[in-house]
Amino acid sequence: MLTIDDTHHLPAQDSAASQVTFQFLDGVERQIQVSPGQTILDAAKSNDIRLVHQCKTGSCGTCVAKVLCGDVRMSTERGTSLFPSEHAEGLRLTCSSFADTDCVLGLDYASTLLDEPAPALVQSVVTGKEWVAPNVVKLTLALPCDVDFEFRSGQYVRIRVPGTDAWRSYSMASSTHDLPAVTLLLRVLDEGMMSNYLRKSCAVGDELELEGPYGTFYWRPSKAAHILIAGGTGLAPMLAMLDDISVLSGKKPKVLLSFGCATADNLFCLDELDVRAALLPNLALRVSVSSPDGTYGGLVGNPVSVIAAEDIVDPETVAYLCGPPAMIESARRHLEDIGVKRDNIHAEQFSASAE
Numbered sequence: 001m002l003t004i005d006d007t008h009h010l011p012a013q014d015s016a017a018s019q020v021t022f023q024f025l026d027g028v029e030r031q032i033q034v035s036p037g038q039t040i041l042d043a044a045k046s047n048d049i050r051l052v053h054q055c056k057t058g059s060c061g062t063c064v065a066k067v068l069c070g071d072v073r074m075s076t077e078r079g080t081s082l083f084p085s086e087h088a089e090g091l092r093l094t095c096s097s098f099a100d101t102d103c104v105l106g107l108d109y110a111s112t113l114l115d116e117p118a119p120a121l122v123q124s125v126v127t128g129k130e131w132v133a134p135n136v137v138k139l140t141l142a143l144p145c146d147v148d149f150e151f152r153s154g155q156y157v158r159i160r161v162p163g164t165d166a167w168r169s170y171s172m173a174s175s176t177h178d179l180p181a182v183t184l185l186l187r188v189l190d191e192g193m194m195s196n197y198l199r200k201s202c203a204v205g206d207e208l209e210l211e212g213p214y215g216t217f218y219w220r221p222s223k224a225a226h227i228l229i230a231g232g233t234g235l236a237p238m239l240a241m242l243d244d245i246s247v248l249s250g251k252k253p254k255v256l257l258s259f260g261c262a263t264a265d266n267l268f269c270l271d272e273l274d275v276r277a278a279l280l281p282n283l284a285l286r287v288s289v290s291s292p293d294g295t296y297g298g299l300v301g302n303p304v305s306v307i308a309a310e311d312i313v314d315p316e317t318v319a320y321l322c323g324p325p326a327m328i329e330s331a332r333r334h335l336e337d338i339g340v341k342r343d344n345i346h347a348e349q350f351s352a353s354a355e
């Protein structure tokens with residue numbers, strides 16, 4: 001195991017402090033002292049260790065870590081985006097948790113992610129706006145050509161709602177091959193700050209402040225079988241990942257993409273999926289609708305329920321899940337029940353913004 005000796009960063013030993021060891025996905029370990037009452041995220045920052053985080057309020061879920069040993073307590077004063085089952089599995093939000101004993105925390109990303117450039121703040125321009133379903137808008141944004149905007153397929157950006165101080169997160173449906181264009185798929189709610197902007201005033205030529213990239217939900221190159229589960233606009237990062245998989249050299253992995261919406265007229269981007277299926281012969285598409293009307297003749301169910309044990313053809317299957325929080329929780333449970341290893345499941349949940 002590769003270890004960075006970080007003892008020179010440690011503050012003077014405080015007898016009440018706990019030693020926290022971070023284990024990154026690439027095997028790198030870093031150790032810090034965390035004082036009582038100090039959140040683990042704050043302690044990491046004061047030791048120059050950049051952990052992935054965003055809201056610092058317990059709502060976005062991006063700062064999650066897994067307790068491998070020791071006692072780590074979540075704040076009772078803050079809300080949490082963790083499900084009780086995730087808490088029981090040992091997941092904790094580092095922005096809202098305290099080390100009660102020495103402990104080891106596993107992080108689902110490589111230490112090198114922290115060496116990558118900090119997220120960029122750029123002024124983008126809307127170059128395309130298309131209603132692809134009655135409640136979904138596809139936005140194409142042009143980034144300034146002189147900005148170095150590197151990202152991994154599956155990551156997300158934050159967009160400032162014009163005329164406000166509110167920011168909303170959106171997964172990129174495009175990959176770096178499409179730069180300087182970035183495509184987003186946005187669900188338009190009946191009421192909501194960004195939704196109202198999209199419905200009432202957003203037009204080609206608008207300038208939008210964009211910050212990113214963010215997130216640890218990105219495609220990890222692998223030749224193992226893939227299962228991608230997308231609920232609604234959770235399809236966005238999957239499109240970007242499929243684009244990366246299709247340019248992978250050599251034999252491509254088997255990919256099963258399960259995409260579902262509530263009703264048939266809410267389905268979108270089916271033509272884009274067909275294009276990807278034509279480019280990737282190993283891609284199987286399973287499109288479902290949970291509340292069909294009388295004319296619908298396709299698969300009925302939700303994107304989780306239409307995945308069966310027979311679909312797990314490879315013991316090393318990797319899964320990517322994206323959509324509303326309830327879908328993510330049921331998909332995690334279902335995939336583990338039918339044989340997908342817990343560590344091979346990556347997820348992004350579209351939780352509501354705290355702002």
Ligand SMILES: Cc1cc2nc3c(=O)[nH]c(=O)nc-3n(C[C@H](O)[C@H](O)[C@H](O)COP(=O)(O)OP(=O)(O)OC[C@H]3O[C@@H](n4cnc5c(N)ncnc54)[C@H](O)[C@@H]3O)c2cc1C
Nearest residue numbers: 168169170171185186187192193194195233350351352353
């Ligand atoms: C990492 C991340 C990536 C995301 N990527 C996408 C994406 O690619 N496409 C996309 O459409 N959304 C995505 N979201 C959700 C998005 O950030 C916003 O929450 C959503 O667009 C609503 O914003 P709004 O300003 O219209 O509504 P708000 O003003 O935030 O909320 C208005 C009302 O709607 C409720 N609400 C907010 N969000 C949701 C939701 N997602 N589902 C149901 N009710 C909600 C709120 O509780 C509130 O009552 C993502 C969220 C996260 C955390």
Ligand code: FES
Nearest residue numbers: 054056058061095
């Ligand atoms: S940074 Fe911890 S939940 Fe958002």
